Structure formats: structure tokens, C-alpha cells
Amino acid sequence: MTLDRERPYWLEGIDLPDTPSQDEDIEPWDETKVVGKPLPRVDAYERVSGSAVYSADVVLPRMLYAAILRCPYPHAEVKSVDTGAAEKLPGVRAVLSAFSPEDAATRPHSEFIRERLFNTHCRYEGETVAAVAAETPYDAWDAVRAIEVEYERLPFVSDEREALEPDAPLVHDAGNRVAEPSTYERGDVEAGFAQADVVLEQEYRSECEIHTPMEPHGAVAKWDGDQLTVWESTQGVFNVQSGVASALGMQFSKVRVIGHYMGGGFGSKLSSGKYTVIAALLAKKTARPVKCVLTREETFLAVGNRPPSNMRLKAGVKRDGTLTAMQFWGTGTGGAYRAGGTSLLDWLVRDLYTCPNAKTETTDIYINAGPARPFRAPGHPQCAWALEQMMDALAVEIGMDPIELRLKNIPAYSQAREGNPPYTTTGLKECLEEGARSFGWTEARERSSAASADGPMRRGVGVASCLWPYGMGSPPATAIVKLYSDGTVNLNTGAADIGTGTKTVLAMVVAEELGVDPGEVQIENADTGTTQFAGASGGSMTVPSEAPTVRAAAIDVKHQLLELAAEEMNVAVSTLYLKDGKVQSTADPEVEREPSSLRSLGRRRMLTGVGHRAPNPAGKVVNPFAAQFCEVEVNIRTGEVNVLRFLGAHDSGRVMSLLTYKNQVVGGITMGIGFGMTEARVLDGDQTGKMVNKNWHDYKLPTALDVPPEVECVPVDPGDREANNTGAKGIGEPATIPTAAAVANAVFHATGVRMTGTPINPSRLVEALAAQRGE
């Protein structure tokens, strides 16, 4: 896999338009007045008051409600579906199944998964079998219960560690290996291990994690003649548009997708779902708008997860801290279909630290469980769980501080990419050094080690670092900034604000260039019918893709304004500039014109500026880096871990909005604590293969009491002038990559117990501690 040439699997098969590159070189700001400030969200009132309309809130006249019948077994053949009784129930307007004429529709998950919408061969619990549209949700669910399905239950496999055994039941006829193992090699690892003073080898495992966004997945579909409008909770309206168009054989111009507000996706809402197509088909059949919003339980089964990962890592180091070789084996599963079960699982081993010899092998395996979807930094929290614990263990073996060991191996260029391209900037060293200083690493480390051994409480501190191989942003992207004759501004972008504050950041960029109040910028976004193309909000790409685009559009409209002003004032345009929203002159400090006072602008009524995303710097890599630190207190008798404090030091380039940046760090650390300490999908693999914890009570997301009151954010801005015209890199994903590993390292520091499996909870830790005592 070559990252720069091939798309990540979740973008394979998705058409992306080319947009022209910006023909003007725009330099990053030297100073800013608005950008970087901790300003409140421009849509805070709407979100907090409840006036914001999310897709799940959309109510249209004569709208029907859909409910989906899902296969209750991990593996079954649907022999028949009898919808007769359901169709006769009051309020029921349409029923679809594999046995209705619409069964030919395919699901547009991606080009290579041409899976049927209603499958008769159900390979996972939660596969769609039938769907109902009815006057009320109650009517719809009563009808689902009245549908009679004859299933032939088939043997299943729930654990990828057993799925390659010779007698394992087959998920697909061709076998349970998704593809040949993916391999990578540089240098000679055997020679590297021979040069090492210390070689360690360890197995690690991370459990399957479910996205569970606040707003469940879903869509509302409405037809006007042959025109379809879809309101969907999505990270990318254009992806949904192409997915629906492909599934239903429609032209783009007939499919409009709107996603103004959405309640979280974390990667699981990058594309359309079966629910989108089901809503559209039911709406067509009934000639009524149809809402299809999944239940919480359905979101646990059928709309994605972070694959479980089994990892073995062998690493060699010299006494002076030089890494000599690393070898990595990983297996994982994207469930019953090809869905990136080992996507990017080895990347950090390949590229985070300088190491001349590296070899990796990853194997993606089918099991009878719901397909994975990208989840906040695919592969990376898992790989960090292994690599960063290994670095910690190596440091212990050679008697070196874990931060010093990392500092010894900071890469200047990307070793895993062809041609070893340099990074535009790498703030990894600064993240480690400034983070350690702010955290009080040395003092905390000594204090913990010196802590009295009386009583059951022990303290420890841990560190882990990361990079994220995306987060650079990229074309294609186009934005429009309109300046009205009264001096106010409209911003038009296709980007979805998935709760991260995209709209706020973009409004601040407009404000920086045009001198308006960010809160006064009218924003149209995430509507394929009316807004400009933007990629889906994912990959930590949104701000570094869209902010430079919006800035270019704002500068374009600014130039037009100055030209109008120069003509009207009869001066050379080169003497005019815009400051604090007013046209001013280098020739005459007395000149100061409000745009609204320009007669020519009044006649035009509106100026339209267009911006495109310029290409990324050729031959260089733009990546975010980070280091996170935490302190824990462990009860060594009960295995209870109290995370006392966390610090995230992040090089994500320029801080565009300090509040949204901190939100991402706190949110990423919270999610990382869930991944490392509380969350795990539990399948009843020995009996039924069904998920037993598909609800928010049994599937344990961290609560406010599991996240430390003190989470500090230390932005490290290396002043990247090459990345793009804002100098911003992505923050959303790096914020969660090293968290769990930092906790594991702190727990080791406190207890001497190495927890190689997630989650570190009292049940697991108390057993490990008892084993350590020899009980």
C-alpha cells in the first residue's frame, strides 16, 4: 500500500471531481486577528436551544416511518418471507423484502461490495431482511413483528482467531481470508535484530469498538416527480449522492442530499447506508416522504465498528536507544464483508520512528459479524497500543527514560513512502519536550516511583506518541464567498460540520480576510443541490482542505471589491487594501471607505468570490504528530484505575480556533479512554453468535466520572508554510491515537503489570495483579 497513490479503502470507488488549482500563490498569515482565538461556535445557539434541525428531527407533511426487519442470527439462509399479515395491519403502507420486485437494488457501500439490499444469505446478525413504511413508528414496528421469515440457520464463526482453522465455518465460499496477507519490508530485519542489544517480542490485542454516535444513522427521503431529496445524518453529502445515484441508477442532477446538522459519525457516516436506499425505495413505492432512522440497537450491529486487532511486535534496540529493527504481524476482521479489517494497522510501526529495518504482515479475515466502517484513525489506536507499549518496555530494558528513547528516534522523513519524502514539518520532538515540561514529567515520574508502598494505592505516569498519515487535506474542494452590497457576507461550502466546529473555523477564516464578525457570516453548507464540492468530513482532512479553499474565495472577493473601489475612487488598485472591513489606502491614511458606501457595489448588489484548494506540496508529506501524557492511581488489590490527569501535546499546525481544537483533544482523549479502559463488543461466540451488549448500558462508553477533570491541551505549532495557505493540519484523529497506550504505560509504571489487551478494567486488571502476586 502506497498511501499517497492509493486511496484509503473507504474512498475506493468513490468519484471525486477535479477542481482547478488556485492560480494565485497565497502565503500563510504572519499575524492573525480572528484565526486562532477561542471563539464560541457560530451555531452554538441553534445547537444548544434545540432549534437546529438534525436529519433525525426532520418532519415532512404526510411523512411515513420506516422500520427494518434484521436477521437475528449470525449466519442464515432466508428461505421465505411472508409479509401478508404485516401488510394488512392498520397504518402499513408498504413492505419490501428480498422477494419484492425491488430486490435487485444493490447497496452502495462501495464499488466492490455489490451486496444486495435485502439479502437472502445473511452473513451477520443485523443484516436487512425486510422493511416497512407505516403511518407511525409504532405501526411500522408492529408490522415488522408480524412478518414471518423462515430461516435456515448455518454454522458461524465469531472470532477471527478461529476463522482460519481448517474446520471453521465459511463466511464466503472462497474462504475466510479476505485477501492474501498484505506485506511491507525495508532493510533486513534479521540483520537488524542481530545488531540489537535488546530484542523484545510481545503479543497485543485490542477489542472491537462501536461508534455509537449520539444521533443514530438514518435518512429521510422525498420524491418530487423523478427528483429525489434525501436528508441524511452524514459526514459527506456528495458521497451519499453518488451512493444513492449508483444504487438506484439515477443521475446526480436527480439526487439532492442535505446534511446541515448531524450528531456525530466518527467515520461511520462517510457513505450512504442501506437505510438511505430503503427510505428512497419506500418513499417511491408509497409516493410519500419516508423517514428511516435506526434504533440504538441496530447501530451496534449493522453500521460499523473498529475491528478487533491481534498484533505481535518484535523490536530490537541498542543500549544507546537506537532502534535496529521492527517486525509486526497483525490480524483483524472487518466482519462479514471486505471492510478494512486491518486497514492501516501497521502504519505506525512502519513510519513513526526512525528504524532502518522493518517488516510487516497483516491479514484481514471474515467472520459472521457486522461490517466495519472507518473509525476515528483506522488502525492507529490499535497499532499505537502495541508499538507504544513496546517502546515503553524497550526503555525499561535499556534503563532509559521512555521520552528520551522516543527523542532518539524522531524521523526527519517518511521512511515508508516511496522515495523517502521529507515532512513539511514534524513537531514530534517539540510535542514530547514541551508536553513533558508542561506535564511535569520528570517530577511526576520520580514522585510516583518514590511513593510509599503502604496501602493498596499506587501512582504511575505514562506517555505515548503518534503521527497520522492523513490530516494534510487535499483538493478537490471549491468554496464561494459572496459579499453583499451592505457589506455582509455569505459562505457556501459543501463541507459537513459533524459537530467538530467546521462552520466556526471557516467563518473565522472569512472574518480574518474580510473584517466581518464571524457570527454574522451566513453559512450554507452540506447540500449537494446548492453548495460547492467538498470531500466527506473525515481523515482529519476537513479544516486543512476547506480552510485554505475558503480563504482563497475570500481573497478573491476582496480583490474584486478593491478593484471596484479603485475604479470608483479613481486610484490605482495597488494602493488599496482592506483592513477591519474597510477599504483603506497606502497613499492616503485619511481614506477609509465602508464597502456599503461604494455605489458600484450597490449596483452590482453582490460580489462572488470563488476559491479552490491548491495542491499539496510536491514531494513532501504533511502529517500531524502528537504526544500524550497521563497520570493514574491504581488500587493494586481491586484493579480500579483512576485517571488523574491527561495532557495532549499536538502538532496539528496552526490552531485555527482554540476552542474547537481543545474540544478535539478532550474528545479524542475521552474516546481513547473508552477504547483503552471500558469498551468492547461482546459476541456470544460459543453459543448463538449474537451480540449480547448492543445497548448503551451493557456496552460501556466512558462517563464523565471516567474522564479526568484535568485535561490539558498544549498546541505545538511549527509554523508550517508549505502545507497549505493556512498552515493548519488535522487534529480530530491524532487526538485519540496514543491515549489508550499512554494509560497502559502509566498502569505499568504504577503496578509493574503490562496490560497487553484492552480494555484495562477492574475485571481484567485484578486478575493480572493476582497473577503477579502468584495467586
Next chain:
Amino acid sequence: MLPKFSYVRPTSLDEALTHLSSDGAKPHAGGSDLLGCMRDGVFEARKVVSLSALQELKGIRQAGGGGLRIGALTTVAEVASNSLVRERYSALAQAAAEVASPQLRNQGTIGGNLCQKPRCWYYRGEFHCLRKGGDTCYALAGENQFHCVLGGSRCYIVHPSDTAPALVALQASIRIDRRGDSRVVPLEDFFVPPSTDVQRETVLEPNEIVTEILLPGPARGLRSSYRKVRDRGAWDFALAGVALALEFNGGRVAGGRVVLSGAAPVPWRSREVEQVIAGKALDAATCGAAARAAMADAQTLRRNGYKVPLFEAVIEEELTNIGV
């Protein structure tokens, strides 16, 4: 989606009890358990009888002999914060404060907390298990990390309540009403183990409700506490917990009870611990011996072996703390 049901909100206890004597009627107190069970199809409720208008079942009152009477509809939050409860019955106040989350404590009632259905994920899920009239306990060979290590028999649930072990330790009784009749039962005898009947959790008949909790005046030298270990900081049931209500005389344990949560299908009175500590000062050796005795008869399943060292740790820690 909830299935169809009828709903009544009677204004007197008699009226409520009349409604409850009809077939398929279920009482609705805080509703935090009932609605989930109905939505998940754990059981049917054809008629939901709201108790929310019954003021006489709300509140905490002083009783003779320094005791308390707690109306069954008193919220868990009120029990946790009530000054009399906090002064006299620390174990109950602490246990109530450990229940679920602030929202659920504000909504849930103390009576409902004692009567809640098991939290076993097979019982709550789409599994026709033994307790629901099926022929298999899925926990026995399945995902049993949260299941019992004591008192299991055919079914391996743990009792989910935090307040129940505290109240059993404090020797509480409860009043149970049905139409035209009322009875008082020691709380210890209220819960039904699966060895007696695998399909019921309490001695309540379908037409009965718990109306009041009766706490005897604190014995001389009583110290009580509740400690709970769980996988996350809130909204979680006990992996292991212990309620202590011990009477001290001259630094020695003169009597009292030790009751475990998260251990067994019912609040589990550990007579083994009580015997080890009887008449003793709670020194390190005694606490350690008592903790080991608590788990001497533990029968672990495939995935809950951790509960043995965990219970030993929690019991030893709590005995040590209360003895200081």
C-alpha cells in the same frame, strides 16, 4: 418501540391495588426498569398502573425506637441525601449514592430498586432463557463475566441492587400490600434464589406491591458502610460489592451482618465472614481470614474467576476501614 398497553393513574392505594389485581397489570413507580423491560420484550404489561399519584408512599419518616419508615416511592436520590439516613444508616446512604446515574437516581424509587429485574444480558436480550420460561441458561456456557460466583443453581444471575444488600445488612423489613391485605416481611426473606424458583426474584405476588421499607433503630455501636467496584464510574452495576452493618463493643465485633452485591442471584449474606469476625478486633489477620472465608465456597464460571480475588480485596479493604 413499546408494545401496546393501557395506562391508569389511580389516586389512592386501594384503587391502585384493585387495578393491580387484574391480569397482566404491572406497577409503574419510577419506570426506569419497567419501560426498558417492556421495550425489550422481557415481559408483557397489558395494563400499566402508575403509582406516581400516591403521595402516601413517598417520603422518609421517623419510626419508634429510633428507626425510619421509607415510603417505597421515595426516590433513590432522596434516600441518598436524607440527613437521617446519612446519620444513622451510612451503608444505605452510600449504596443509594452508588446507584446508576444522577438522572436515574432522581427518577428511580427505593421500592423499584429492590424489585428490579435481573440485568443478565441474556435475560434482557433476545434469548429465551430459563428465567423467561425457556430450557437453557445461556450464561452457564456463554459470556458469564458478570454472573454469579455464589448461590447459582440452573440460573446464574447476580442481583442488581445496591440498596438491597445495604438494607439486608441493616436488618430492614418491608411492607407488602395487596387488595385488602398487608404483610411485613424481613427483607432477607424477600428475595427468591433460583434454587427455589428459577422464574421469580422475589416473594411478591403479581397483585402485590412493596409499599414501605422499615428500618429498625440503629443498634448500639453500629457502624455501617457500602463499597462497590464497577467497570466504569457511573451507570454501572456492581462487579463486586459489600455492605457492612457491624456492632462494635470495646473494639470488637459484637454482632451484625455482612452482605455481598454482585456475588449471587440474591443479596448474599456471608455468614462465613460474620463467623470469622464475631468477637474479634478487625486486625489485618482477621480481615484477611474473613475475606478468604467469604470466597471459600465460590464456584466460578469460565469468565468470572476474577471475582474471587476482587471480592477478597474489597471485603478485606472494607473490614479494615470500618475497624479503624
